[in-house]
Amino acid sequence: MIFISNEIESLSRNFLDNPFGDKKDKRIENWLEILNRLPLLNEVQVDLKNEVSIDFKSQNIDELEEVLLQLLPWRKGPFRLNKINIDSEWDSRKKWERFKELGIDLNGKSILDVGSGNGYYAFRMIGDGADQVLCLEPNLMHVSQFACINHFVGSKKIRMIPERLENSGISDTNFDLIFSMGLLYHQRNPEQHLIELKSVLEIQGKMIIETIICPDKFGMAIEPIEGRYASMPNVHFVHSDLGCKEIFEKLGLEVVAETKPVYTDVEEQRKTKWMPFKSFESALDATDKNLTIEGYPAPTRKFYILRKVS
Numbered sequence: 001m002i003f004i005s006n007e008i009e010s011l012s013r014n015f016l017d018n019p020f021g022d023k024k025d026k027r028i029e030n031w032l033e034i035l036n037r038l039p040l041l042n043e044v045q046v047d048l049k050n051e052v053s054i055d056f057k058s059q060n061i062d063e064l065e066e067v068l069l070q071l072l073p074w075r076k077g078p079f080r081l082n083k084i085n086i087d088s089e090w091d092s093r094k095k096w097e098r099f100k101e102l103g104i105d106l107n108g109k110s111i112l113d114v115g116s117g118n119g120y121y122a123f124r125m126i127g128d129g130a131d132q133v134l135c136l137e138p139n140l141m142h143v144s145q146f147a148c149i150n151h152f153v154g155s156k157k158i159r160m161i162p163e164r165l166e167n168s169g170i171s172d173t174n175f176d177l178i179f180s181m182g183l184l185y186h187q188r189n190p191e192q193h194l195i196e197l198k199s200v201l202e203i204q205g206k207m208i209i210e211t212i213i214c215p216d217k218f219g220m221a222i223e224p225i226e227g228r229y230a231s232m233p234n235v236h237f238v239h240s241d242l243g244c245k246e247i248f249e250k251l252g253l254e255v256v257a258e259t260k261p262v263y264t265d266v267e268e269q270r271k272t273k274w275m276p277f278k279s280f281e282s283a284l285d286a287t288d289k290n291l292t293i294e295g296y297p298a299p300t301r302k303f304y305i306l307r308k309v310s
């Protein structure tokens, strides 16, 4: 199957030369200046299979590190560039390992990664044999980091469009796999989000939903007051497992595999040199680690693999 459909080709064309396209943001000028300062490397060796690492003939490493630090905060990673370890806030390897336990074959697949962040997982998907990955990410800070890392990786198999799914304009292309990780709880209308994902999924395709869940005793979902949950803003719903499954069934999506819920901890999400602001350590109640600082159950995360049944 040809993945770069005419539709995707034309939607992403603007971003090949300038990752921000015609977006308006006062930080863009600075990011473009930083991206223009990235060196061309010699004898580059890229590994996307076991980690995201770029080895190259050593040059001024300290200077390169200074440039990379200007793209703070690095939320997803790690990325290793020679001796520089971009030790991001999230150790995203842990989520990727949990996904890999489900044994989904990525070989030759065309993939949509919605809310891709800086593309950490997209790089891992290519490392695991995916043919092409289209990333949608409206946060331009993440887009700047993707452009930076892909300057060194040089993958033509990943494209990133700086848009939300609902504004992306994709309607004709069908993907073999669609990832929505860490998004459902941020949606004002989670059902609509799933409907939109389903509409661009191949008939035999699989949807990979990773989300935070709460215990079933809370009913379908918790609706955090003022959208604040575990110190995060814009968390509109934290569904229970029961609540998720009820929505999936209603929308004609069958759960074909799932992981056990796993508690987030400070090994997986924490403050680092590359993300020096508040992190997970201030998300939980200091006296009861089973509760968030707002008094809700502490976050546990879970993967669901879904297929269309209607």
Ligand SMILES: C[S@@+](CC[C@H](N)C(=O)[O-])C[C@H]1O[C@@H](n2cnc3c(N)ncnc32)[C@H](O)[C@@H]1O
Residues within 6 Å of the ligand: 076, 092, 114, 115, 116, 117, 136, 137, 138, 139, 142, 163, 164, 165, 166, 180, 181, 182, 183, 186
């Ligand atoms: C919590 S982060 C998760 C990032 C990554 N998928 C992961 O699992 O680590 C959610 C990301 O989704 C993006 N996002 C939120 N709503 C979105 C939407 N409707 N369409 C596309 N991206 C969205 C945000 O900008 C943010 O980068």
